[in-house]
Amino acid sequence: MAMNVLMAYRISSSKCLTICLGVTFIMGCFLASLPIQTDYEALPKPIRYGISARTQAKKNLAIVVPFRDRFEELLEFVPHMYQFLKKQNIPFHIFIIQQKDNNRFNRASLINVGFLYTKKDYDYIAMHDVDLLPLNDNLKYEYPESGPLHISSPQTHPKYHYDTFIGGILLIKKEHFEMVKGMSNNYWGWGLEDDEFYVRLRDAGLTVHRPENINTGTENTFKHVHDRTYRKRDTRKCFNQREVTRRRDRVTGLHDVSYEIDNTHSVTIDSLPITVINVRLICNKTVTPWCQCSEPVKTKKVK
Template sequence: MFVISVILSIIVLHHDECNSHSMAAPVVPLPPPKALIEKGRNAKFTNSKHRMAVLVPYRDRFEELMEFVPYMHSFLSNQYVNHNIFILNQVDQYRFNRASLINAGFQLTKNNHDYIAMHDVDLLPMNTNLSYAYPENPVHLAAPTLHPRYHYEKFIGGILLINKEHFELVNGLSNKYWGWGLEDDEFYVRLKDAHLNITRPQNITTGTSDTFRHIHGTQRKRDTVKCYNQREVTRRRDRNTGLHDVKFEVASYKNMEIEGAPFTVINIHLYCNLTTTPWCDCKQQKSASNKQLQPHGKLPKAK
């Protein structure tokens, strides 16, 4: 565990050094090395017609990661699902963007996989009847009737399976969602606009307390801040951004193992257009507001 912790720290520190250089234009990412595809293959998958990329948006969730990787590798192997786990580690200084990380992860893995699982790192399936098999239509495994926390009808977050063709059809997810929440609600509208039927697990005898285990650390607060005109813009359907225009740079690929379970860390630097989504960095607005105040919070005198 200590060795992996040190390695992940080195990965992030290494990219922080790269951040000091000019970022005027994104670097075209290289395809994942063939080695990582071979790493996840074993004899029980030789007859699999499809391969799944488990795309896990990630930042500073080490405890959850240590539990997630070996658990999910075992769970999927027991279902004979040919899979590779990709930890999409956001290493820039902007607010977390789950949707853009998934868009980037899809671009990087689509040539070697037939479908993806958009998977939170803090949600573990407990019911073995939850199938991760190839989805003809989008499959929302973490259904509102099963998820331990979110129970509204249009919820499709947590764990969603979607094949490559359908993800491209809806242009992936919106890139406008910096900070926590709402990106999956917007994705729901995209799927409905494309007339895709979202299915959910049937004949599951467990419920909200025993279908999934939520392992989110209670000491970590979610980034729910809203700044600039973020609240207004992100309440509407985004018809401009998505899979086709996600801007990112890959710092490195790292093939790793936890308790013998293979996975790949992809260190990703996202780019933000401050003109269209200034809320990728709410600190700038706060800084600008502070400059307008005199010491002790007094307003400047009128001239």
């Protein structure tokens, strides 16, 4: 009798286990067929911008692009940078800092604004010209732990080849940018702001590093899309601009850049997200009257 009860119990247990496994399998298939819903606004920005979850241990890069009236270049820049940096699996976002006032273009002040806007959520910035596109995959945009990393070195830049050149594309972590108080705000018009920034880095004891083992040269490391005949550089010098901007600026910088943000826009180019920040730079004409420089008057020759 006891043997019959034991056999019945074993059969019953076996059937129960089979039924449980069957129900579990059916429920698993049902759940797997449901669509996955993601709250994108709750996700960290690098994931929202198309970066995989496994890169979250990496530092976040803000590509800061000082900008004015370069729409054709921007249309090429954004898809190129997404494709280039996707290979490196770097969490990044592109910020276009667009100058909307009537003053002359001030690249350094716009970079200061871009840094202040992004420093809360990003660990380092790329000070990046919109018309310079990297072509060599060995140019790494990784976190510059050892010091500022000048991607567009004098050995590979299409135009500028002097040893202290740090323009074009420079990566710097936020601690170092704050250490040197950002960039000078005195440089209205084209040129010299990056040379002054080099002196700031040097005086702070920071060594500028450059990519190693790059087997390309000035002709094929970058694509330079600037057309000088179409977009002339503003190289005018007026008032005492030449004298002041040839010296190291120990007064202005990140702490006193004067600006207003009109608005910000989330924009997509070829379905790729960027952020456009429309900025009005405020000029103290007592200090830098050359923020507005009249065109030279052309006089007619007397016959």
